[in-house]
Each structure stands twice: as structure tokens, then as C-alpha cells.
Amino acid sequence: MTTIALILLAAAAAFQGVFLFRPSRREAPLSHFLALGAALLLLGVITQRSLEIRFVALTNTFESLVFYSGFIALLCFLYRRQTAIPFNGFVQFGALMIALALLALAFSPLAPPAVLPPIPALRSYWLVIHVALSFIGEAFFVLAFAASLAFLLTREEKKRLLYDRITYTSVAVGYPVFTAGALIFGAVWAEQAWGRYWSWDPKETWALVTWFVYTIYLHVRIIRKRKDTLPSILSVAGFACTLFTFFGVNYLLKGLHSYG
Amino acid sequence: MKLMQRLKSVRLTVGLLVYLAILGGLATLIPQGRDTPFYEGHYPRLLATLILQTGFDRFFSSILFLLPALLFFVNLLLCTLDRFRRELRKRRGPRNFGPDILHLGLLILTVGAVISFSGRKEGYVEMAVGDKVELPGGYLMTLTDFTYIAYPDGRPRDWVSRVDVSREGKTVRSGREIRVNRPLPVGDLKIYQVSHSARLQAVLTDREGGSHPLSQGQRLKLGGVTYFFMTSEGEGPGATAVFHLSSPEGPRVTRAEAGSRVGDLEVREIVTVDLTGLEAVSDPGSLPVFASFIPILLGLVMTFYRKIRDGV
Numbered sequence: 103m104t105t106i107a108l109i110l111l112a113a114a115a116a117f118q119g120v121f122l123f124r125p126s127r128r129e130a131p132l133s134h135f136l137a138l139g140a141a142l143l144l145l146g147v148i149t150q151r152s153l154e155i156r157f158v159a160l161t162n163t164f165e166s167l168v169f170y171s172g173f174i175a176l177l178c179f180l181y182r183r184q185t186a187i188p189f190n191g192f193v194q195f196g197a198l199m200i201a202l203a204l205l206a207l208a209f210s211p212l213a214p215p216a217v218l219p220p221i222p223a224l225r226s227y228w229l230v231i232h233v234a235l236s237f238i239g240e241a242f243f244v245l246a247f248a249a250s251l252a253f254l255l256t257r258e259e260k261k262r263l264l265y266d267r268i269t270y271t272s273v274a275v276g277y278p279v280f281t282a283g284a285l286i287f288g289a290v291w292a293e294q295a296w297g298r299y300w301s302w303d304p305k306e307t308w309a310l311v312t313w314f315v316y317t318i319y320l321h322v323r324i325i326r327k328r329k330d331t332l333p334s335i336l337s338v339a340g341f342a343c344t345l346f347t348f349f350g351v352n353y354l355l356k357g358l359h360s361y362g
Numbered sequence: 363m364k365l366m367q368r369l370k371s372v373r374l375t376v377g378l379l380v381y382l383a384i385l386g387g388l389a390t391l392i393p394q395g396r397d398t399p400f401y402e403g404h405y406p407r408l409l410a411t412l413i414l415q416t417g418f419d420r421f422f423s424s425i426l427f428l429l430p431a432l433l434f435f436v437n438l439l440l441c442t443l444d445r446f447r448r449e450l451r452k453r454r455g456p457r458n459f460g461p462d463i464l465h466l467g468l469l470i471l472t473v474g475a476v477i478s479f480s481g482r483k484e485g486y487v488e489m490a491v492g493d494k495v496e497l498p499g500g501y502l503m504t505l506t507d508f509t510y511i512a513y514p515d516g517r518p519r520d521w522v523s524r525v526d527v528s529r530e531g532k533t534v535r536s537g538r539e540i541r542v543n544r545p546l547p548v549g550d551l552k553i554y555q556v557s558h559s560a561r562l563q564a565v566l567t568d569r570e571g572g573s574h575p576l577s578q579g580q581r582l583k584l585g586g587v588t589y590f591f592m593t594s595e596g597e598g599p600g601a602t603a604v605f606h607l608s609s610p611e612g613p614r615v616t617r618a619e620a621g622s623r624v625g626d627l628e629v630r631e632i633v634t635v636d637l638t639g640l641e642a643v644s645d646p647g648s649l650p651v652f653a654s655f656i657p658i659l660l661g662l663v664m665t666f667y668r669k670i671r672d673g674v
């Protein structure tokens with residue numbers, strides 16, 4: 103199922119990519135349905151593994167990548183279907199490419215796909231809420247990142263205002279979800295599992311650094327003009343922090359979160 | 363007045379957050395809490411000196427972190443008071459207290475963190491079934507059972523300690539389980555299941571039939587002889603215990619199987635005893651910290667729901 107989801111995501115990204123070069127239309131007609139198909143398949147992967155281990159399968163790097171990628175794909179579908187903010191093909195393409203890249207990493211040796219039931223510390227529903235909400239929040243940051251990148255690559259003022267709005271709306275949704283998931287429910291789980299709600303473990307610290315960067319973004323946007331590049335640079339930096347929190351900490355630094 | 367304006371400025375907030383983000387991130391790249399020779403051995407001399415002199419080896423409890431954190435607290439407090447006052451005075455349009463509630467939550471969180479930092483106490487103990495340990499507050503905890511549950515592939519699934527807790531002779535908790543993720547509250551304490559290990563033990567009996575369990579690395583002084591249980595050779599029923607005996611005749615190393623004598627004692631059995639690792643934690647700051655999560659979540663919802671609804 104993961105392979106089919108990868109193919110669907112690649113097709114969705116390619117389809118959207120091709121339509122970017124058409125001057126008249128920037129929305130690929132089928133791309134978001136392909137993304138939805140991929141999201142449903144990836145949800146199926148998580149469900150199947152959960153049934154096998156009799157626990158919510160969100161306890162290792164492979165499962166995290168599948169969930170993260172699947173939620174970004176779902177978000178791409180929802181972004182296309184909603185009407186509150188204007189749709190933009192570049193943003194959709196960027197987000198789909200990131201979902202594709204994350205899912206491709208699930209096939210790498212960095213993320214062994216073995217279905218293993220969780221160790222005692224991970225057998226907690228606080229952990230499930232913590233991890234799920236963290237990735238859902240970060241999925242919105244992906245959309246913000248794609249919009250910020252588009253902002254930085256264009257000089258058209260009208261487009262810049264649109265990209266700024268997409269970035270801010272995405273951060274406005276992702277920030278509370280990320281705060282609740284990564285920091286608050288993470289602290290609740292840590293207190294239950296280890297007896298301390300905060301340990302200055304590298305993963306915790308980098309989640310906090312990520313939160314600081316998005317907090318700076320929100321405050322800078324209050325004091326700067328919307329055409330200013332600084333908020334977009336901060337949004338890009340925030341996304342880079344989420345990547346380092348996920349991959350950099352796992353593979354470069356030692357800590358309590360060494361399992362995922 | 364100018365100082366007050368600066369202390370409550372958003373620019374100061376941003377500056378402090380940038381500082382904390384950069385130095386906090388850097389602190390994860392340099393191992394924390396090691397001894398001086400570690401830094402001298404792993405980093406160029408100048409950098410090692412810089413790390414040690416600035417307290418960067420313990421960044422999160424150093425002045426480099428605590429002073430800006432204190433300044434951030436003051437800035438947040440003044441910003442919150444100022445903003446709250448402005449919202450109260452607002453004549454036109456709807457009032458928005460979301461950010462104030464969120465900031466209030468962060469202030470409570472900071473106070474809780476400071477209380478934890480200064481008042482947190484913890485202690486670790488390894489216990490075998492039957493062992494008793496005194497806890498603060500006059501409690502006596504006895505381990506009545508310990509189970510190590512493994513998956514078919516040998517990986518740990520759960521560790522379950524069962525304990526009785528008494529105080530002044532009265533049982534206050536009987537047969538209560540402590541599992542990973544399910545701590546047991548006892549008074550102001552919480553007891554956590556943190557680890558599992560095994561201990562080699564030789565059970566010795568004297569002429570009167572008295573039992574003397576001796577763990578590997580432990581000493582027993584009896585009748586002018588000191589018995590030191592060094593190790594065991596082999597496993598199972600044929601295992602041989604190795605002792606170091608110190609007596610007035612001089613020291614000697616002797617080996618004994620189960621059923622044979624060592625000095626004036628008899629080795630009844632050589633066994634591996636399962637040990638549970640329990641941690642008792644008292645953290646007076648955890649209550650304000652967890653209480654702060656309510657205004658933080660509420661403030662986040664109020665702030666961002668409104669922004670999204672109004673089409674930011």
C-alpha cells in the first residue's frame with residue numbers, strides 16, 4: 103500500500119507540476135484526488151499496522167513518516183477544496199513534493215519498516231496524542247513553508263500578499279496544534295513515563311526552538327509590513343527546525359527520544 | 363518611563379526569543395553536564411575554556427539562560443498587563459482576551475518551572491521481592507511482587523511492580539501496581555517504574571539455620587570472618603560461587619557450590635534475583651505547570667480561532 107501511495111503522490115505532484123507551466127490554469131484537475139487517494143492508503147497502512155501490534159502504530163520513524171506524509175497529502179486535498187483562502191498551484195506543488203520526499207524516506211534504511219509492538223515507555227495514549235498532533239501541526243507548517251518559499255521567489259506585490267496570507271493562515275492553524283501536541287501533551291506524557299515533564303532532552307529543546315521560531319514569526323508579523331520578507335524567512339527557518347527536530351536529533355544527537 | 367517602554371516592547375520579546383532559540387539550539391550540540399576533562403579533551407583549548415567559563419556546559423541552569431529567561435518573564439508580564447488594560451478600555455469593537463489568557467498561562471508555567479527547578483526531589487532504588495524501603499513522609503514501601511513481561515522476540519512489553527505501602531503501622535496502599543506510564547501516588551510523592559535488572563545472589567545459612575542473602579559485591583561480617591561475594595562461575599544448579607574471605611588467619615579466595623561450606627556457613631543456593639528499578643519523585647512545581655496548560659490551550663484557541671474566522 104505504501105508503494106501505491108508513493109506512486110499516487112508522485113503522480114499528484116507531477117500533474118500539479120505540469121499545470122504550473124500552463125498560463126491559463128494553475129490548478130491540476132485531478133491532482134488533489136490523487137493526493138487524497140495517497141492519504142487514504144497511508145491511513146490504511148497505519149490502521150493495518152495498528153491492528154497487527156494492537157496499539158496505535160505511531161511509535162517508530164517509519165510510521166511517523168507515513169503518518170506525516172499522509173496528513174500533508176490530506177491537507178493538500180483540503181486546501182484545494184476549501185474556499186476561505188485562494189488556492190495556489192505553486193504552494194500545492196511544494197507541499198506535495200515535501201509529502202513525496204518524506205514518504206520516499208520511509209523506503210530508506212533510515213526507517214526500517216519492521217512491524218514491532220512498542221516498548222513499555224511508548225505504550226501510552228498520551229504519546230499517541232503527542233505525536234499525532236505534533237505532525238498535524240507540522241503538516242500545516244509545510245504548507246506555510248511552501249507559501250513562504252513562493253513569496254521569496256516572486257517580486258509581484260499582489261502575489262506576495264497572497265502568499266503571505268496563505269503562510270499566516272497555515273501558521274495560525276498549525277501553531278496551536280503544534281503547541282498542544284509537541285509541548286503540552288509531550289510534557290504530560292513525559293511526566294507519566296519518566297517522572298519529569300521537561301528534561302532539556304535534544305528533541306524537547308529543538309521542539310521548543312521550533313516553537314520559538316514560529317512565535318517570533320507571529321510577533322514579527324505584528325510589527326512588520328506584510329510585504330516584508332522577514333516573516334517568510336522565519337517561516338522557512340521554522341520548517342527547517344521541524345526537519346532538524348525530526349531527523350537531525352534522531353540521527354545526530356543522543357537523547358530520550360532515540361526511538362522515533 | 364523609557365525603561366518601562368523598552369521592557370514591555372515586542373522588539374525585546376523578539377530579541378530574547380531569537381537569543382534563546384539560537385543558544386538553546388547550540389546547547390544541544392555541545393554535550394551538557396560533563397566534567398572539565400571531557401571538554402578539554404574534545405574541544406580546542408580556547409573553545410573548551412569558553413564553554414567552561416561561560417557555564418555553557420550546563421547552559422539551562424547557567425546565567426546565560428536564566429537571566430534572559432527572567433527578562434523574558436518580566437517582558438511578558440508587562441506586555442500582558444499593558445495589553446489587558448488596553449482591551450478593558452476598548453470602547454469600539456469586540457474585546458479579545460485570547461492573547462492575554464495565553465500569556466497568563468505562560469507566566470504560570472514559568473513560575474511552576476522555577477518551583478520545580480528549586481524544589482524537585484527524586485530518589486532511585488532497586489528492590490527485590492520482599493525488600494522494604496522508607497520513603498519521605500514516614501511511609502514504608504514493600505515490594506510484594508515483580509513481573510517482567512516480554513514479547514515473544516524477547517523485547518520488553520511491561521514491567522509490573524506490586525507494592526504495599528504503610529505509615530505508622532497502618533497499610534495505606536495494598537497490592538498496588540506500578541507500571542511504566544502508570545505511576546503510583548503516595549502522599550506528595552509519585553513512584554515511577556523506570557527500569558529492570560538482575561542481581562546475582564548467594565544465600566548462606568549459619569549453624570542455627572539463619573539465612574543470609576548476599577548479593578554480588580556485598581560483604582557479610584559474621585563470627586570474625588568477612589565474606590565478600592565476588593562472582594559466580596557457571597549458571598544453574600552447577601554454578602560455583604567465588605568468595606573472598608578475610609579472617610584473623612589471613613585473606614583467601616574460595617569457591618563453593620550449592621550445598622557445600624564456605625567458612626562457618628553453608629551455601630544454600632546461588633540464584634539470579636530480578637530487581638525492579640523504582641524512582642520516587644516529589645515535584646511541587648508540577649501542579650502549577652499542569653494548571654498553566656489550561657489557560658495556554660484556551661488562549662491559543664481564542665486567539666487563533668478568531669484570527670482564522672476573521673480571515674487573517
